[in-house]
Amino acid sequence: MAGGDELPWGGTCALRGCDPRKILRPGAEIIDSARLMRGKGIEDRGPSINGADLTRHRHGFTDPVPQRMEGGPSRKGVESLHGTATFETANRLVVDGRAYGSRHFLIATGAHPRPLDFPRAEHLIDSTAFLGLEQVPGRVLSFGGGSVSFEFAHIATRAGASPGIVDPGSRPLERFAPHLVDLLVERGAEGGIDVRAETTVSSVEHVGSACRVTVDTAGIEVVIEIELVGSAHRRRAATAGSALRRPAREAG
Ligand SMILES: Cc1cc2nc3c(=O)[nH]c(=O)nc-3n(C[C@H](O)[C@H](O)[C@H](O)COP(=O)(O)OP(=O)(O)OC[C@H]3O[C@@H](n4cnc5c(N)ncnc54)[C@H](O)[C@@H]3O)c2cc1C
Structure with a gap:
């Protein structure tokens, strides 16, 4: 059995979607909360976003994902492939110049911007x-x-x-x-x-x-x-x- 991705393993949600966006959000929420409390006992001049720190924080979550995602299946004997998959024929899929033959393929390639x-x-x-x-x-x-x-x-x-x-x-x-x-x-x-x-x-x-x-x-x-x-x-x-x-x- 083999599985692969043309990008680092982990998929959109963990690497480029839900998770990174949730990491950006709390900082903005804190600034917003401070602004809402302006004149109600909180000075809101202090908090601001430090982009470099935030980027480092995000990488702390996303960088370990590909290795973790790939490690699990590969420990169970699944061959990890890296590259764009294209069909050569109905029963032959090519990834990174190598053809894989099978009767069945699971395609779970998600979505791209239109x-x-x-x-x-x-x-x-x-x-x-x-x-x-x-x-x-x-x-x-x-x-x-x-x-x-x-x-x-x-x-x-x-x-x-x-x-x-x-x-x-x-x-x-x-x-x-x-x-x-x-x-x-x-x-x-x-x-x-x-x-x-x-x-x-x-x-x-x-x-x-x-x-x-x-x-x-x-x-x-x-x-x-x-x-x-x-x-x-x-x-x-x-x-x-x-x-x-x-x-x-x-x-x-
Ligand atoms: C910015 C953003 C924020 C999001 N936030 C949320 C959220 O908060 N909550 C939520 O529920 N959903 C959210 N989503 C949607 C969520 O990320 C997707 O619904 C989910 O990732 C889909 O999972 P999937 O496994 O179907 O596809 P994906 O996670 O996209 O995985 C498909 C993989 O296939 C690979 N691939 C594509 N074509 C090929 C090819 N020809 N050969 C080899 N590999 C290929 C891609 O590189 C990709 O890694 C968000 C999406 C984006 C873009």
């Missing part, structure tokens, strides 16, 4: 790159009004940034209770989070170290100057459009 179709979309950073930032730039825009964008924006604002969120839908966080979303958007606005619904990105242009993003709200285009633009829009199955789609078995 490709975006506006000019220079490749300049957007994804959630993995955002989680890897040691310092959040002062002006940052996120494409996609889901929970990841909102959480990153709320963390960024407690780190001193002025984040924005643009979302093509009529409401952000559309799967959540509207009255709670309204409260969150209102609360975010007090902290400087600019949420624009029914807004798409038309283009992204780099001007020196800054970005000029043209956004379109109901046919009206506005240019936003920022330092970093990220995408946290809906993901799609990693098998979509990839060579990991299993070819049909030949008859006979």
Whole structure:
């Protein structure tokens, strides 16, 4: 038996998703709590985010994961593979130049960000790159009004940034209770989070170290100057459009 990954073993949640985001959150919550207590007995001038310390703290959790995840199965005799898996035929899977034959393969490749179709979309950073930032730039825009964008924006604002969120839908966080979303958007606005619904990105242009993003709200285009633009829009199955789609078995 063999199992593999094209990235270090551990998967999205432990290395690039749920766990690292939960490590970023408590610092932002402490700053927020201190601000809420302003004038109620707590001086809130003190706490601030130390990006280098926080990054080190996050690595303390994530760095040991691949070895631990790989060690368990390999002690039970499972061969560990490293590389992108692609089907050669329905019964042959190639990983790192070596072919493995079997009647059955378990494909558990998760999801990737959907490709975006506006000019220079490749300049957007994804959630993995955002989680890897040691310092959040002062002006940052996120494409996609889901929970990841909102959480990153709320963390960024407690780190001193002025984040924005643009979302093509009529409401952000559309799967959540509207009255709670309204409260969150209102609360975010007090902290400087600019949420624009029914807004798409038309283009992204780099001007020196800054970005000029043209956004379109109901046919009206506005240019936003920022330092970093990220995408946290809906993901799609990693098998979509990839060579990991299993070819049909030949008859006979
Ligand atoms: C920023 C972020 C925050 C999140 N926060 C939460 C949260 O708080 N709570 C929650 O429930 N969920 C959260 N999620 C979602 C959660 O991470 C995923 O639902 C979960 O990881 C899916 O598990 P999986 O095993 O299906 O796929 P994954 O964990 O993505 O594992 C699939 C693995 O397959 C590998 N792979 C892909 N294609 C190939 C290939 N061709 N060859 C070889 N290897 C390949 C990938 O490298 C990946 O490591 C978050 C996701 C993100 C991005």
